[in-house]
Structures are given as C-alpha cells and as structure tokens.
Amino acid sequence: MKKESFDEKVGWGRMLLVGFQHVLTMCPGTIAVPLILAGALGLNEKETAFLVSANFFTSGIAILIQVLGIGKLAGSRYPIVLGSSFAPLSPMILIGKEYGMAALFGSVIASGAVIFLLSFFMDKILKLFPQVVVGTFVTLIGITLAPTALRDLAGGEGNAGFGSVENLILGLAVLIFILLVDKYGKGIWKSMSLLLGITAGTAAGCFLHMVDIASIAQVEIFQPVQPFAYGVPEFKLWPIFLMTIFCIINMIQCIGVFSVMDEIADVETENEIKERGIRGQAVAQMITGAFNSVPSTMFNENVSLIGLTKIKSRSVITTAGIMIILAGIFPKISAVFTAVPKCVLGGATLALFGVITSSGISMLSRLDFSKDNNFKIVGTSIAIGVGAAFASDAFVNILGTLQMILSNGLFMVSISAILLNLLLNGKKAFRK
Template sequence: MDMFSEKISPGKNLLVGFQHVLAMCPGTIAVPLIMGGAMGLDARTTAFLVSANLFTSGIAILIQVFGLSKYIGSRYPIILGSSFAPLAPMIMIGNTYGLPTLFGAIMVSGVLIFLLSFFLDKILMLFPPVVVGTFVTLIGVSLAPTAIQDLAGGVGSSTYGSVQNLLLGFGVLIFIILVEKFGKGIWRAMSLLLGIIGGTVVGAFLGMVDITPIQEASAFRLVTPFYFGTPQFEAGSILIMTIFCIINMIQCIGVFSVLDEIAGTHTDNATKIKGIKAQAVSQVITGAFNSVPSTMFNENVSLIDLTKIKSRSVIATAGVMMLLLGIFPKVSAVITVVPKAVLGGATLALFGVITSSGISILSKLNFFENNNFTIVGTSIAIGVGATFASDIFAGLPSTLSMICSNGLFMVSASAILLNLLLNGSKGLKR
C-alpha cells in the first residue's frame, strides 16, 4: 500500500474533501468571470462558463487521481482547477475570433502538450533543484498580493481596506494558525474549513454576506459539449495557446516538487510524465466541454500540509463534489457568498506554505557552489519585476508582451538560462 492510500472515515473524507473544494473554488470561478467581463458576455453565458469550469475541473481531478491507463495519471493526491496562465491570450482569442476558435485552440494545444510529454524526460533535465526551488518560491510570492487584496475586501470594493475587513481577514488567518498549532485529530484537519465557516458566520452578523447569488442561480444545469458550436481552428491561436500551456506545464512540475517537500516523497520522472499526460488529456476534454485549461493547484498541496491527510480518496471526493457543483449551480453559489476578507485570510495561510516549500527546496542547496546565489537572486528579481511591473513590456509585439509579462515564465526562463550559462552540462538534473 502506498502512502496515498490512507484509509479514513467517510465523514472525515467528506469534510476534508470539502475543504479542498473551498480552497480551489475561488480561483476556478474567477477565470470564467474575468473572461465573461472582458469579452462582454451576458450573465447567462458567463454562468454557463462557470458551471463548465467546475464540471471539467472534477473530470480533470478524477483522471489525475485514478488514471486512464498505466501511462496516464500520476495517481497522486493533486487538485486541478482553472489556470490563470493563459487568461490574457484566451481573452484575446475570444474577442478576435470567437469562442469556438478559443475552445478549438484549447483542444489542439492539449493534443500538442500530450505529444510533448513523450520528450518530457529530456525536458526535466533542465529543472534541477535550483530552478524548481526558485520557481516555487516565486509562485508563493506572486500569489500573496491576491490573498492580501482579498483580505482587505477585494480590489474595487467600496469597503476595500476597511478596519472591518482587516479584522475579519486577519482574525480568520490567526484562527487557522491556532487550530493548526493546538488542534488535535479531526479538528486540526478541518482548520481551514472551520476558519471559513466561522469567518462567514461573523461576516453574516456584520452584514457582509449577500445571498442574492444563491437566489438567482439555476437549480440544475447540464453541461453539454460544443455548447457554442463546432470548434474552429486558427493556427496563430493554437500557437499562442500552446506556448502558455507549456508555462502551465512548468508550474505542474513545480507542484510535484512541493508535494515531495510536504509529503516526504520522491516523485520520479515517469510519474511526472504520467501526470502531464493526464493534464493534457483533461485539456482536450475541457475544450470540448467549453472550459479552459486546468492546472495543478499549489494551494491544495499546501492544504495537505495543514491537514496532514495525504489520502487520494479525499481528493477523489473533492473531484466528485466539483462535478456536482457544475450541474447544480445553486449549490455552488453558496461558496460565492463567502466574504472576500474570509477567503483572503484563509488563502494567505495556504500561499505561505507554498513560499516555505520553495525556500525549503532552496535551503538544501550549497549557495557557495555552482553560482547558486546569482541564479536564485537574479531569477527571482526578474520574476518579481515582471509580475508587478508588467507594463514595461507593453512596447513589444502583443504575443511576446503577454509571454514576458508572465512572472512565472520569466523566473523559469531566467533560472534555466542562467543555470546553463553559468554551470553548463553539470547544471543539468541527472
């Protein structure tokens, strides 16, 4: 029996699985909402995209956890949800060519990523600990501002930065930390869920909970393939989508490293390749079901560290819940009424674990050898700069500007190139 086959009670399985759903839902819901607003879609169409995203996230999770064959699926406790990496090009493609072309590009790029996975063994040589640790550290750093902004009430909110939001958000964060420190058994495993429920109850008493989305949501909605018509294929759209999905693939390699750091495992290349293949297959399916590319969520791996429960059955339960949320919008709307400040406090705890995991990977390096000081310091500086000052690339051609404005692409590219430049072949992972 492997370490991910831990047997836990049905009740605990449901509770911890629901925590994983709560951790992933904000990001998974946000992507179609942003797309809908940027593309001028009506409320009904945007709501369908949200349902499709939830539904296909469930499919992607189950494929990853159980596998489709012995060659597809890592069978690791990994959550997948909507990826932010290709958001800008998806909006551009949708506005220029329409949704059928967007979903066609997503499907074809999934096929291309699957084919690329056969060469992943060679590609992984470019990702020794100095590169992966630098990349994972920046993931945590780049996510932290989003959590802090949510904790303050969410950018654009009329109460942004109010004392009420700050007290509630930091109160949730402190509560989760205290339960993690002093809680025992099931209580410790439910620290995130307890924090979110408690924070929402307090928020309700303070008048911060609006149940209108629950009242307006449909009771049932079937997610059907090719809802927007037959997929269309445009070469330029496929190319740019594939480039951003490669960035997505690099992020997934980082997730395996975070899980290794937290669970004490050592994931071999064969398992990583199976995981990437599963993600590629899922992407083809998500495109067919009118959804966006999925990615492995670092925050849910961080939740494994908080709960100390590594069972794949919990993740499978979360996957089934996502499927149900996709076809029962009224139920999924319950999650959307959680105050932003509460979600910000909860996710800040998770993003801190991601940053710590990256630092932990880097701590095993000898910074006095192999130019590690230069590689790590310069790469993080470039990645942070690209993340928070992305407008410096506005003068470049649009496609190149979108790529260079992605901090995760810049940190990985600079770390790989500096490692090869300064260390040559001895810098490759064997």
C-alpha cells in the same frame, strides 16, 4: 517513494469534511478565471453563469483523471487538485475577441493535444529543471500569490468596500484563527482548521451583511453542462500557437507542484509519474475545450492544504472531485461556494500561500550556495521574476504575444533560472 503514501484510510466523515475544505480552497481561482474571461468578452449573465458551471464540471473531471488515472497512460495518481489556470487568460481574451468562441475552445483542445505529445519527451524536458531551478520557481509562486490573497483579504479589488476596516479585521481574524487551531487543535479539529476558519468567518460575515443569501435562492437547482455550446470548434493556426505557448508556461507550473508535493508529503516523485501527470492534465484540457471551459492547472494551494491537514489520501481528493462535478451540474451548490466573503477566503489563502513559499525556501536550503553558481542563479532569477510580476509596465513598448510572455513573472523566473544554469554551469547543469 512508498506506494502506500497516498493510500491511507480515512473515515467517511473526515473524508467529506477534508474534501469540502479542498473544494473551498480551489474555488476562488477556479471561479475568477471564467468571470474575468466573460467580463472581457462582454458575455451576458447567463453565459457567465454557464462558463462558471462548465469550469466546475471540467475541473472535477480533471481531478478524477489525475487522481484515478487512465491506466498507465495518463494521470499521476497523486492527491492533486486542478482548477482553472491564470497563465493562458490573456491569450484566451485575445482569441475570443478576434476569432470568436468557437476558435477559442478549438485552441484549448488543440494546445492540449500538443502538450499531450510533449509529455512523451518529458524525460528530456525535466533535465532543464534541477533543484536550483524548481526551488527558485516554487519560491516565486508563493511570493507572487501573496498579493492576490491580501487583495482578497481587503475585500477583493474592484468590489465595494475594498480595504474597509471590517474586511481587514475579519480577514486577519480568519488567518489567526486557522493558525491557532492548526497549532493547538487535536485530532479531527486540527485537520479541519481551514474549514472551521472559513465557516466561522462566513458566519461573522452574515452578521456584517457580507453574504448575499438572496442570490443563492435565485439560482437554478439543476443544469447539465452542454458540450460544444458555441458550435463546432474551429482550429486556426495562430490561436493554437498562441494558446500553446501559454499552456507550456502552465506545464512548467504543474512540474513545480510535484516538487511542492515531494516537500510536503515527504516523497520523491519519479519522472515517469510526472510525465503521466502532465499527460493527464493534457487529456483533461482536451475534454475541457469540448465542454466550453478553460485549461486547468495543478493547484499549489491544495497541496499546501495537505501539509496543513496532514491528510494526503487519494480518496479525499477523489471526493473533492466528485463534489466539484456536482457543483457544475447543480448551480445552487456552486452558488453556496461563491457566497463566502472575499475577505474570509483571503485570510484562509494567505496561510496556504505561506506554506508554498516555505516549501520553495526549504528546497533552496538544501543547495550548497558556494558551488555551481547557485548564489547567482537564485538571486538573479528571483529578481527578474519579481520584477516582471510587479513591474510588467516595463514591457509596455513591446507589442503582442512577446509582451504577455515577458510580463509573466513565473515564466521569467523559470526561463532565467534555466538559462543561467546552462550558461554558468555548461554540461554540468544536466548532472545537478
């Protein structure tokens, strides 16, 4: 990999605009996790708003750690955006209900420390992830994300007007607009396709009364994020164990992001960089727990945006990280982000998730399916992963933690591909 790959110079105007696109891209997932968590734990509106602000703040910190690095210890120094992870959402709800918020954030801190220690053995862990495993995993990421984008395009599941003709038309119009601008746009307009699509879609949403401008006016201008707002963290063995299991799933997803970056940015990431990247994510998670927030993950959709804009500068992602921190301490800014209609974001993210799927298929296309049992490994693993993701009720009679693990499609596809590769290829699996 050439060192200058991510050092390209970008003018201030383009840096701000592309950085803003990255913020808009990571917003839906970053906002959704604390909202779902707060709803499940019965938190009031003030506490919910606090969790959202804390999540913006800590996501920005995680991005800066990843992009700028902490010496040679942590951070990949890649243009990678991080936001809240869905992987540990179920155990977070369980821990919060049974043990309280102090134990919840204590488990986030402690599991981050465990992942940090595991990162020093990443060279051995990465041997379990040859191209056949990673390509299969990345392909399923795109497949499993697509229904979420489509539900958003329809207006967001559970929202009034879900599936309405207005939502569907506007969402599809945004998707087509982005694709056309990306194809026919020149210069800066081409790289702004996502932002232009979201802006135009939001403007149209205003005329259709889909944007709640009054809610923006009611939000406070400035509110610092208070660390340890729920008291001194409690470190209890079972919550820490439970959180660690799902943070390992999150770690696997982060490993997959580096493969997507290799595919899109035409680089070849060394294992040492991946180790530092996972270590940076773990350090950020410990800070996250201290500021009452949830574990972060590397966002594939933002890597896809790099493929769409063709701008892979670290300075752009650093700018996005600073914007997200400001959104955390200036709630009015985050309120503007959250005002974008769901159908508009759904149309935009459908284009990005398609890029992820294509990246996985591209990785798999370089395999020789007549050798090393690749045909069986890929086909069987994707079938198991898709089945687990979309028929999770098959495990309804399996109780507790095991049910949560088995119903996670991304875990199932990765563990299936790893085990099948080892089972069918033996020692040769480590040389692939």
